[in-house]
Amino acid sequence: MAFKQSLNRAAKVFSSRQTQDAMPPASVSQVMTREVLSVYPSQSFAEAVGLMANRPFRHVLVIHPNGRLAGVISDRDLLRVMGATMDWKEKKVSDVMTQDVFTVSPETSLSIAAREMLARRVNCLPVLYDENNRCVEL
Numbered sequence: 818m819a820f821k822q823s824l825n826r827a828a829k830v831f832s833s834r835q836t837q838d839a840m841p842p843a844s845v846s847q848v849m850t851r852e853v854l855s856v857y858p859s860q861s862f863a864e865a866v867g868l869m870a871n872r873p874f875r876h877v878l879v880i881h882p883n884g885r886l887a888g889v890i891s892d893r894d895l896l897r898v899m900g901a902t903m904d905w906k907e908k909k910v911s912d913v914m915t916q917d918v919f920t921v922s923p924e925t926s927l928s929i930a931a932r933e934m935l936a937r938r939v940n941c942l943p944v945l946y947d948e949n950n951r952c953v954e955l
Contacts, residue, residue, distance in 0.1 A: 845930050846923035849944050853952070855880040858887045858911035862898065865890050865910050876941040879914045884951040886943055888914035920945045 842848050855878040856865050865877055869892060879888040890910060898913045899905050920943045921930050930942055943952060 843926055844923065845921050845925045845927065845942070845944060848927065849923070853878055855952070856890070856910050857882060858909065858914065860910045861906070862908040862910055862913055863906045866895055866899070866905075869895060878943055878952060879910055880952055886918065886920065886945060886952050887911070888916040889918050889941055889943065890914050891941065918943055922946070 854868060854872065854874050856868065858879055858881065869875075869877060869890075875892045877890045878886060879890060881887050888911075890913065894913050894915065898908065902908065918941075919933060919937055919939060921933075923944055923946065934940070934942060945952060
């Protein structure tokens with residue numbers, strides 16, 4: 818669904834710019850979500866559940882205190898853990914997050930990002946701003 822929302826956002830940007838004779842968006846930076854939720858690996862899984870339950874996001878980035886990306890928690894991760902584990906409230910974010918996450922930079926072309934999302938069957942592409950895997954808020 819997040820991928821579909823990103824495509825819809827890109828289409829809106831394109832259609833609004835088309836009347837101004839502007840070029841369609843070409844890079845991730847032109848359509849990415851800038852308001853990103855994040856948690857620390859050491860936070861409780863229950864906190865992540867509460868955070869996502871009260872917001873329309875389907876993914877939360879897991880960020881180390883130094884700003885480096887540690888992983889991602891998705892709504893599917895929440896359901897999987899809560900359905901399979903009786904003591905899910907005792908778990909930490911680091912116990913359930915997806916660690917091996919495909920990422921892009923703000924300069925990545927939309928065509929490459931879309932191709933990778935489809936090929937990898939993912940709905941979330943964290944945007945990293947430097948070679949140290951840091952996610953920086955704009």
